[in-house]
Amino acid sequence: MTIENNIVFNIEKLNLFYGETQALKEISLQIYEKEVTALIGPSGCGKSTFLRTLNRMNDLIENCTIEGDINYHLDNIYEKGTDIIGLRKKVGMVFQKPNPFPMSIYDNITYGPKCQGIKDKTELKQIVEESLRQAALWDEVKDRLKESALSLSGGQQQRLCIARTIAMKPEVILMDEPTSALDPVATARIEDLIVELKKKYTIIIVTHNMQQAARISDKTAFFLLGEIIEYDDTARIFSTPEHKKTEEYITGRFG
Numbered sequence: 001m002t003i004e005n006n007i008v009f010n011i012e013k014l015n016l017f018y019g020e021t022q023a024l025k026e027i028s029l030q031i032y033e034k035e036v037t038a039l040i041g042p043s044g045c046g047k048s049t050f051l052r053t054l055n056r057m058n059d060l061i062e063n064c065t066i067e068g069d070i071n072y073h074l075d076n077i078y079e080k081g082t083d084i085i086g087l088r089k090k091v092g093m094v095f096q097k098p099n100p101f102p103m104s105i106y107d108n109i110t111y112g113p114k115c116q117g118i119k120d121k122t123e124l125k126q127i128v129e130e131s132l133r134q135a136a137l138w139d140e141v142k143d144r145l146k147e148s149a150l151s152l153s154g155g156q157q158q159r160l161c162i163a164r165t166i167a168m169k170p171e172v173i174l175m176d177e178p179t180s181a182l183d184p185v186a187t188a189r190i191e192d193l194i195v196e197l198k199k200k201y202t203i204i205i206v207t208h209n210m211q212q213a214a215r216i217s218d219k220t221a222f223f224l225l226g227e228i229i230e231y232d233d234t235a236r237i238f239s240t241p242e243h244k245k246t247e248e249y250i251t252g253r254f255g
Helices: 047-053 084-090 105-115 121-134 154-166 184-197 210-216 234-239 244-250
Strands: 007-018 021-032 036-040 064-072 091-094 172-176 202-206 219-224 227-233
Touching (some): 007 047, 021 202, 105 121, 219 244
Parallel strands (some): 036 219
Antiparallel strands (some): 007 021, 007 064, 219 227
Protein backbone atom coordinates (compact mmCIF):
# COMPACT_ATOMS: atom_id res chain seq x y z
CA MET A 1 0.00 0.00 0.00
CA THR A 2 1.40 3.38 -0.98
CA ILE A 3 0.52 6.36 1.19
CA GLU A 4 1.40 9.99 0.58
CA ASN A 5 4.31 11.14 2.73
CA ASN A 6 2.29 13.83 4.46
CA ILE A 7 -0.42 11.47 5.72
CA VAL A 8 -0.01 10.71 9.43
CA PHE A 9 -3.09 8.53 9.94
CA ASN A 10 -4.83 6.46 7.28
CA ILE A 11 -8.06 5.03 8.68
CA GLU A 12 -9.97 2.43 6.67
CA LYS A 13 -13.36 0.88 7.45
CA LEU A 14 -13.07 1.37 11.20
CA ASN A 15 -15.88 -0.18 13.25
CA LEU A 16 -16.00 -0.04 17.05
CA PHE A 17 -18.34 -1.86 19.41
CA TYR A 18 -19.01 -1.52 23.13
CA GLY A 19 -20.36 -5.01 23.75
CA GLU A 20 -23.24 -5.36 21.27
CA THR A 21 -23.57 -1.62 20.66
CA GLN A 22 -21.83 -0.24 17.58
CA ALA A 23 -20.36 3.20 18.32
CA LEU A 24 -18.38 3.77 15.09
CA LYS A 25 -19.48 2.61 11.64
CA GLU A 26 -17.21 2.23 8.62
CA ILE A 27 -15.03 5.26 9.39
CA SER A 28 -12.51 6.02 6.64
CA LEU A 29 -10.41 9.18 6.46
CA GLN A 30 -6.86 10.46 6.25
CA ILE A 31 -5.21 12.88 8.69
CA TYR A 32 -2.47 15.11 7.28
CA GLU A 33 0.63 16.26 9.10
CA LYS A 34 0.94 19.74 10.58
CA GLU A 35 -2.74 20.45 10.11
CA VAL A 36 -5.55 20.94 12.60
CA THR A 37 -8.39 18.49 12.01
CA ALA A 38 -11.64 19.28 13.84
CA LEU A 39 -14.18 16.60 14.72
CA ILE A 40 -17.66 18.07 15.10
CA GLY A 41 -21.13 16.66 15.69
CA PRO A 42 -23.80 16.30 18.41
CA SER A 43 -23.03 14.75 21.79
CA GLY A 44 -22.78 10.98 21.70
CA CYS A 45 -22.08 10.78 17.96
CA GLY A 46 -18.67 9.08 18.29
CA LYS A 47 -16.18 11.97 18.09
CA SER A 48 -14.36 11.29 21.35
CA THR A 49 -14.58 7.54 20.83
CA PHE A 50 -12.90 7.96 17.45
CA LEU A 51 -10.25 10.28 18.92
CA ARG A 52 -9.36 7.65 21.54
CA THR A 53 -8.84 4.97 18.88
CA LEU A 54 -5.86 6.94 17.56
CA ASN A 55 -3.73 6.22 20.63
CA ARG A 56 -5.57 3.10 21.75
CA MET A 57 -7.12 4.66 24.85
CA ASN A 58 -10.21 2.52 24.19
CA ASP A 59 -8.08 -0.50 25.16
CA LEU A 60 -8.83 0.53 28.75
CA ILE A 61 -12.60 0.00 28.25
CA GLU A 62 -14.08 -3.46 28.87
CA ASN A 63 -15.88 -5.22 26.01
CA CYS A 64 -14.56 -2.75 23.44
CA THR A 65 -13.81 -4.41 20.08
CA ILE A 66 -12.41 -2.81 16.96
CA GLU A 67 -12.45 -3.86 13.31
CA GLY A 68 -10.70 -2.22 10.37
CA ASP A 69 -7.32 -0.54 10.01
CA ILE A 70 -5.71 2.50 11.60
CA ASN A 71 -2.32 3.04 10.03
CA TYR A 72 0.00 5.49 11.76
CA HIS A 73 2.37 6.21 8.90
CA LEU A 74 2.71 2.66 7.53
CA ASP A 75 2.10 0.72 10.76
CA ASN A 76 -1.29 -0.67 11.72
CA ILE A 77 -1.50 0.37 15.39
CA TYR A 78 -3.89 -2.50 16.18
CA GLU A 79 -1.46 -5.20 15.02
CA LYS A 80 -0.37 -7.63 17.73
CA GLY A 81 2.94 -6.58 19.24
CA THR A 82 2.36 -2.83 18.81
CA ASP A 83 4.34 -0.80 21.36
CA ILE A 84 1.36 0.98 22.94
CA ILE A 85 3.47 3.06 25.33
CA GLY A 86 5.64 4.14 22.39
CA LEU A 87 2.48 4.98 20.41
CA ARG A 88 1.11 7.15 23.24
CA LYS A 89 4.43 8.96 23.47
CA LYS A 90 4.14 9.89 19.78
CA VAL A 91 0.39 10.52 19.93
CA GLY A 92 -0.18 12.61 23.05
CA MET A 93 -3.54 13.60 24.51
CA VAL A 94 -5.06 16.65 26.21
CA PHE A 95 -8.37 16.08 27.96
CA GLN A 96 -11.55 18.11 28.35
CA LYS A 97 -10.88 19.23 31.92
CA PRO A 98 -7.37 20.34 32.89
CA ASN A 99 -5.83 17.46 34.84
CA PRO A 100 -2.49 18.59 36.25
CA PHE A 101 -0.84 16.17 38.66
CA PRO A 102 -0.98 17.29 42.33
CA MET A 103 2.69 18.27 42.32
CA SER A 104 4.81 21.24 41.29
CA ILE A 105 4.68 22.86 37.86
CA TYR A 106 8.25 21.64 37.27
CA ASP A 107 7.44 18.06 38.32
CA ASN A 108 4.37 17.98 36.06
CA ILE A 109 6.55 18.66 33.01
CA THR A 110 9.43 16.37 34.00
CA TYR A 111 7.26 13.42 35.07
CA GLY A 112 7.08 11.87 31.59
CA PRO A 113 10.72 12.46 30.59
CA LYS A 114 11.86 11.00 33.95
CA CYS A 115 9.73 7.91 33.31
CA GLN A 116 11.54 7.64 29.97
CA GLY A 117 14.84 7.53 31.84
CA ILE A 118 16.01 11.13 31.50
CA LYS A 119 17.80 12.03 34.74
CA ASP A 120 20.21 14.83 33.74
CA LYS A 121 19.09 17.99 35.56
CA THR A 122 20.31 20.34 32.83
CA GLU A 123 18.41 18.40 30.18
CA LEU A 124 15.27 18.31 32.33
CA LYS A 125 15.51 22.05 32.96
CA GLN A 126 15.76 22.63 29.22
CA ILE A 127 12.74 20.39 28.54
CA VAL A 128 10.71 22.35 31.11
CA GLU A 129 11.56 25.72 29.58
CA GLU A 130 11.06 24.60 25.97
CA SER A 131 7.74 22.91 26.71
CA LEU A 132 6.37 25.85 28.70
CA ARG A 133 7.52 28.30 26.03
CA GLN A 134 5.78 26.29 23.31
CA ALA A 135 2.63 26.23 25.45
CA ALA A 136 2.83 30.04 25.86
CA LEU A 137 3.10 29.66 29.64
CA TRP A 138 6.80 30.22 30.44
CA ASP A 139 6.61 33.97 31.10
CA GLU A 140 3.70 33.48 33.51
CA VAL A 141 5.23 30.69 35.61
CA LYS A 142 9.03 30.84 35.24
CA ASP A 143 9.39 32.21 38.78
CA ARG A 144 6.84 29.75 40.23
CA LEU A 145 8.11 26.38 38.99
CA LYS A 146 8.22 24.90 42.49
CA GLU A 147 4.64 25.93 43.26
CA SER A 148 1.78 23.45 42.99
CA ALA A 149 0.28 23.17 39.51
CA LEU A 150 -3.12 23.28 41.25
CA SER A 151 -2.47 26.93 42.15
CA LEU A 152 -2.75 27.93 38.47
CA SER A 153 -5.96 29.22 36.86
CA GLY A 154 -8.03 26.84 34.74
CA GLY A 155 -6.63 28.23 31.49
CA GLN A 156 -3.07 28.04 32.79
CA GLN A 157 -3.65 24.47 33.97
CA GLN A 158 -4.80 23.47 30.48
CA ARG A 159 -1.73 25.09 28.91
CA LEU A 160 0.38 23.23 31.48
CA CYS A 161 -1.26 19.97 30.37
CA ILE A 162 -0.38 20.87 26.77
CA ALA A 163 3.22 21.58 27.87
CA ARG A 164 3.30 18.24 29.69
CA THR A 165 2.27 16.54 26.45
CA ILE A 166 4.86 18.50 24.43
CA ALA A 167 7.59 17.42 26.89
CA MET A 168 7.23 13.86 25.55
CA LYS A 169 8.16 15.11 22.05
CA PRO A 170 5.04 13.82 20.31
CA GLU A 171 4.24 14.09 16.63
CA VAL A 172 0.46 14.23 17.11
CA ILE A 173 -1.58 15.96 19.83
CA LEU A 174 -5.14 14.76 20.40
CA MET A 175 -7.41 17.30 22.11
CA ASP A 176 -10.81 16.33 23.50
CA GLU A 177 -12.77 19.58 23.87
CA PRO A 178 -9.77 21.31 25.49
CA THR A 179 -11.56 24.64 26.02
CA SER A 180 -15.04 23.49 27.12
CA ALA A 181 -14.25 24.13 30.81
CA LEU A 182 -12.61 27.52 30.15
CA ASP A 183 -13.82 31.13 29.98
CA PRO A 184 -13.73 33.06 26.65
CA VAL A 185 -10.37 34.74 27.39
CA ALA A 186 -8.64 31.46 28.29
CA THR A 187 -10.33 29.80 25.28
CA ALA A 188 -8.89 32.45 22.95
CA ARG A 189 -5.40 31.84 24.40
CA ILE A 190 -5.69 28.10 23.76
CA GLU A 191 -6.98 28.70 20.20
CA ASP A 192 -4.03 31.01 19.44
CA LEU A 193 -1.74 28.36 20.89
CA ILE A 194 -3.21 25.60 18.70
CA VAL A 195 -2.64 27.68 15.55
CA GLU A 196 0.97 28.20 16.64
CA LEU A 197 1.52 24.54 17.59
CA LYS A 198 0.45 23.20 14.19
CA LYS A 199 3.74 24.50 12.77
CA LYS A 200 5.37 21.59 14.62
CA TYR A 201 2.60 19.12 15.43
CA THR A 202 -0.40 17.42 13.85
CA ILE A 203 -3.47 18.30 15.94
CA ILE A 204 -6.84 16.54 16.06
CA ILE A 205 -9.45 18.32 18.14
CA VAL A 206 -12.97 17.39 19.23
CA THR A 207 -15.06 20.53 19.63
CA HIS A 208 -18.73 21.42 20.09
CA ASN A 209 -17.95 25.03 19.19
CA MET A 210 -18.65 25.60 15.49
CA GLN A 211 -16.92 28.99 15.51
CA GLN A 212 -13.84 27.40 17.06
CA ALA A 213 -13.72 24.71 14.37
CA ALA A 214 -14.09 27.36 11.66
CA ARG A 215 -11.38 29.56 13.21
CA ILE A 216 -8.60 27.09 13.90
CA SER A 217 -8.95 23.96 11.76
CA ASP A 218 -7.75 23.09 8.28
CA LYS A 219 -10.07 20.11 7.84
CA THR A 220 -13.35 19.20 9.51
CA ALA A 221 -15.12 15.86 9.91
CA PHE A 222 -18.83 15.92 10.75
CA PHE A 223 -19.90 12.89 12.80
CA LEU A 224 -23.49 11.76 13.25
CA LEU A 225 -24.67 8.54 14.95
CA GLY A 226 -21.23 6.95 14.71
CA GLU A 227 -20.69 7.75 11.02
CA ILE A 228 -18.75 10.43 9.17
CA ILE A 229 -21.31 12.32 7.10
CA GLU A 230 -18.78 14.67 5.53
CA TYR A 231 -15.03 15.32 5.69
CA ASP A 232 -13.32 18.09 3.76
CA ASP A 233 -11.43 21.37 3.98
CA THR A 234 -12.96 23.43 6.78
CA ALA A 235 -13.59 26.43 4.54
CA ARG A 236 -15.67 24.29 2.19
CA ILE A 237 -17.55 22.44 4.93
CA PHE A 238 -18.65 25.75 6.45
CA SER A 239 -19.40 27.58 3.19
CA THR A 240 -20.80 24.95 0.83
CA PRO A 241 -21.40 21.64 2.63
CA GLU A 242 -22.46 18.80 0.34
CA HIS A 243 -24.88 17.19 2.77
CA LYS A 244 -28.07 18.72 4.11
CA LYS A 245 -27.43 17.24 7.57
CA THR A 246 -24.03 18.99 7.71
CA GLU A 247 -25.63 22.30 6.79
CA GLU A 248 -28.38 21.85 9.36
CA TYR A 249 -25.86 21.09 12.11
CA ILE A 250 -23.43 23.93 11.44
CA THR A 251 -26.27 26.44 11.14
CA GLY A 252 -27.69 25.29 14.48
CA ARG A 253 -30.91 23.72 13.21
CA PHE A 254 -30.27 20.54 15.16
CA GLY A 255 -27.76 19.04 17.61
